[in-house]
Amino acid sequence: MKVPFLDLSLQHQALRSEALAALTATYDATRFCLGKDVEDFERNFAATLGYPRALGMNSGTAPLHVACMLAGFGPGDEVVTTPFTFISSAWGISYVGATPVFADIEAGTFNLDPVKLAAAITPRTKGIIVVHLFGQPARMDEIMAVARQHNLFVIEDCAQAVGASYRGTPVGIIGDAGTFSFYPTKNLGGCGEGGAFVSRREEIHTRARHIRVHGSDRRYYHDIVGGNFRMDGFQGALLNVKLPHLAGWTARRQAIAARYLAGIRLADVILPASPDYGRSVYHQFTIRHPRRDALREHLAKHEIGTDLIYPVPLHLQKCYAALGRGPGSLPVAEGAAATCVSLPIFPELTDAQVDHVIQSINTF
Numbered sequence: 001m002k003v004p005f006l007d008l009s010l011q012h013q014a015l016r017s018e019a020l021a022a023l024t025a026t027y028d029a030t031r032f033c034l035g036k037d038v039e040d041f042e043r044n045f046a047a048t049l050g051y052p053r054a055l056g057m058n059s060g061t062a063p064l065h066v067a068c069m070l071a072g073f074g075p076g077d078e079v080v081t082t083p084f085t086f087i088s089s090a091w092g093i094s095y096v097g098a099t100p101v102f103a104d105i106e107a108g109t110f111n112l113d114p115v116k117l118a119a120a121i122t123p124r125t126k127g128i129i130v131v132h133l134f135g136q137p138a139r140m141d142e143i144m145a146v147a148r149q150h151n152l153f154v155i156e157d158c159a160q161a162v163g164a165s166y167r168g169t170p171v172g173i174i175g176d177a178g179t180f181s182f183y184p185t186k187n188l189g190g191c192g193e194g195g196a197f198v199s200r201r202e203e204i205h206t207r208a209r210h211i212r213v214h215g216s217d218r219r220y221y222h223d224i225v226g227g228n229f230r231m232d233g234f235q236g237a238l239l240n241v242k243l244p245h246l247a248g249w250t251a252r253r254q255a256i257a258a259r260y261l262a263g264i265r266l267a268d269v270i271l272p273a274s275p276d277y278g279r280s281v282y283h284q285f286t287i288r289h290p291r292r293d294a295l296r297e298h299l300a301k302h303e304i305g306t307d308l309i310y311p312v313p314l315h316l317q318k319c320y321a322a323l324g325r326g327p328g329s330l331p332v333a334e335g336a337a338a339t340c341v342s343l344p345i346f347p348e349l350t351d352a353q354v355d356h357v358i359q360s361i362n363t364f
């Protein structure tokens with residue numbers, strides 16, 4: 001039985017006529033940049049997920065960049081983040097000339113370890129970028145306590161965590177700014193690039209709205225330095241079609257995760273932790289095994305697709321070599337990178353496919 005790591009065609013074929021009708025309407029109205037579709041999406045997104053307001057942007061990297069701009073990070077400032085994430089989590093820090101400082105993760109959740117975070121704070125630290133990796137919320141109480149103690153600006157990278165909550169609060173509005181990605185492979189994926197920005201603080205939302213459109217509130221008047229971070233109309237239209245399905249897709253991901261957690265019985269395998277402070281939306285289901293590469297080969301022989309997310313932590317990437325954090329400096333993240341393997345988890349998987357993955361792992 002074939003189990004692809006991810007198959008986007010199933011979801012898109014199921015929504016084909018509805019999606020194409022929405023895209024056609026946007027095309028015919030020439031609503032190409034921001035406009036009604038994006039405004040509708042922003043309102044629906046905020047209402048559906050429990051945010052006071054939201055801003056559509058043109059990628060998941062964009063709101064991270066915008067958040068670093070409006071936080072006022074700059075040369076000489078340090079911003080602490082996790083080394084075990086997609087590279088974008090750190091890009092915004094670099095774009096504004098500040099310095100990323102990587103603090104190690106917890107082994108169980110793959111998220112920032114609050115103790116290591118606290119140890120990484122210096123007099124130059126200005127902010128924290130928390131990532132809710134794989135859809136699992138990070139330990140926000142402890143992280144916010146560190147932030148308050150040192151007066152730090154907290155950005156939550158929720159690219160993988162749309163719909164996740166921490167002690168009942170949706171991720172993204174616990175800190176000062178929250179960011180989302182609608183890259184096609186994310187839990188809520190566009191038909192192209194997209195992202196969103198949220199904040200519980202209205203003045204921050206307003207600043208992000210101005211930065212999104214060239215630092216402007218009125219056309220051709222630019223009060224602050226901004227950029228072009230606009231969401232396009234097609235993404236707004238498509239995401240409006242998909243949004244009502246998100247809760248069902250999330251529930252299906254959680255059911256698949258529960259099946260994996262209950263069924264996988266292999267010596268030396270480490271399953272992802274699911275602590276009760278957070279409700280994960282399982283963007284990935286990532287296990288660890290000391291013979292990870294052999295396990296992947298075994299699963300490939302059983303026609304099961306897997307992926308390495310992530311094979312190299314950020315402090316060991318060439319682009320950050322100048323930061324001088326070599327191998328051995330962040331051992332938990334390095335251990336995760338060396339032993340992790342992500343299993344298929346997308347809403348259209350059947351129980352039979354999930355059981356095939358479980359049985360194949362258990363016979364390794």
Ligand SMILES: *Cc1c(COP(=O)(O)O)cnc(C)c1O
Pocket residue numbers: 059060061062085086088089131157159160181182183193194195
């Ligand atoms: C996908 C992702 C991003 C960036 O999103 P893009 O839409 O690809 O720019 C940022 N952070 C994390 C953790 C991601 O997974």
